[in-house]
Amino acid sequence: MSELQRLRDAMRVTEQPSTLDLAAIMRDGRRLRQRRRIGRTGGATLAASLVAAVAVVAVGRDGPPVVEHHPRPAAVAPTPTATSESRKPVGAVVDTGIHYGAEQRVYYFVAVDVPGLPKVTIGLAGGRRLPSGALTTDYLVNDVEGTDRSAGFHEIGRDESGATPAVPTFGYFVGPAQRIVGTVDGRNVKAQLARWSEDPQVVIFWFDPAELAPGVPLDGIVARDKLDRRL
Amino acid sequence: MTAGDAEFVEFARAASARLVHAAFLMTGDHHRAEDAAQTALVRTYASWSRIREGDAYGYARSVLVNHLVDGWRRPIREYPTEDLPEQHRGDVADEVTTRRWLVAVLGALSPRERAIVVLRYYFDLAEAKVAEELGVSLGTVKSTSSRALEKLRAAGIRARETQETRP
Incomplete structure (x- = not known):
């Protein structure tokens, strides 16, 4: 028997019966469907509907932080902060052009210190620039394994806290990305990009909340270079 | 319902x-x-x-x-070679041996190679469909697949030798 045939056979005979919880799948699927419906009809405030998600901590808001389990390495804020605390930006603050009255949505890196992870020194914060010019940190996401400068996508911030205004889905990619496109429910959604002032290999991205409602999970995301090659 | x-x-x-x-x-x-x-x-x-x-x-x-x-x-x-799930069917010893071999050979591949092998030989997708599914070119699928098979052959031989020398 050839190695390839042996491989085919081995992949099949080692299949195990599934123990997935169908009731939970359908419950989460209904919630996701509802969220997508709300997103399509322009609802910006998404209350407690949820599906398995990247673990995140919303900071600087009223109410308890949201922490959920996800199979991928979860992102957590190493030190959840108190209401209205802001963190000092590392490098330039990225203005998004998204306004909430007199406030503007901004993203910026902050220094983090994660126990046991010496190569994770930065996290990406979603915050607001207040009319006074001060920054407030709403949402912070960082790696919880590996290194924060490894090539590719890092943790994606998806705000499920239900707070208003919700933080548009955001994250960063390390590499020569010229275009980042997410997919959700068969639809492509183009991200807005900005290079980090401290390292041009680091590309901060976010999705316009009018195109991707905050909290709605992406089915996939790809980055492409200037020749439209997938990175 | x-x-x-x-x-x-x-x-x-x-x-x-x-x-x-x-x-x-x-x-x-x-x-x-x-x-x-x-x-x-x-x-x-x-x-x-x-x-x-x-x-x-x-x-x-x-x-x-x-x-x-x-x-x-x-x-x-x-791959967690020591963390074998409980077996329920067939000849347990055979399945454990097969799983060990599978774990060894797939463990030799990169994530992209593994994905291509699974789509191509587990899901039986055509190369063009694999390319479409992964968002890569057909040439990338062909070359990666070929490289993966070479690694599989080498890893398979090593895994077999290991099994044969195991007491």
């Missing part, structure tokens, strides 16, 4: 074991595989009214692959 829900339950019961196993073959991590398959089925159910008349299995498979591809550039765990 609506007719659509009943259809989905039937679909999920039929597809879930294969989706979980495919994710395990791609990641080498049972927990991550179950979570990925669950995520794929949640999203499939959320879109069920739109896809139920079409290729629902293909949709679930695409969501699963996309979900896992998103983690390609992250550190990949080694």
Whole structure:
């Protein structure tokens, strides 16, 4: 028997019966469907509907932080902060052009210190620039394994806290990305990009909340270079 | 339960074991595989009214692959060769031996190579379909597949030698 045939056979005979919880799948699927419906009809405030998600901590808001389990390495804020605390930006603050009255949505890196992870020194914060010019940190996401400068996508911030205004889905990619496109429910959604002032290999991205409602999970995301090659 | 829900339950019961196993073959991590398959089925159910008349299995498979591809550039765990799941069917010793061999040979591949091998030889997709599913060129699938098979042959021989010398 050839190695390839042996491989085919081995992949099949080692299949195990599934123990997935169908009731939970359908419950989460209904919630996701509802969220997508709300997103399509322009609802910006998404209350407690949820599906398995990247673990995140919303900071600087009223109410308890949201922490959920996800199979991928979860992102957590190493030190959840108190209401209205802001963190000092590392490098330039990225203005998004998204306004909430007199406030503007901004993203910026902050220094983090994660126990046991010496190569994770930065996290990406979603915050607001207040009319006074001060920054407030709403949402912070960082790696919880590996290194924060490894090539590719890092943790994606998806705000499920239900707070208003919700933080548009955001994250960063390390590499020569010229275009980042997410997919959700068969639809492509183009991200807005900005290079980090401290390292041009680091590309901060976010999705316009009018195109991707905050909290709605992406089915996939790809980055492409200037020749439209997938990175 | 609506007719659509009943259809989905039937679909999920039929597809879930294969989706979980495919994710395990791609990641080498049972927990991550179950979570990925669950995520794929949640999203499939959320879109069920739109896809139920079409290729629902293909949709679930695409969501699963996309979900896992998103983690390609992250550190990949080694295959847990000592953490064998409980066996329920057939000859237990044979299955354990086969699983060890499979773990050894797939563990020699990169995440991209593993994904291509799983799509090509577990799901039996044509090379063009694999390229489409992964968003890469046909040439990339061909060259990666060829490289993966070379590694598999080498790893298979090593794994067999290891098994033969094991007391």
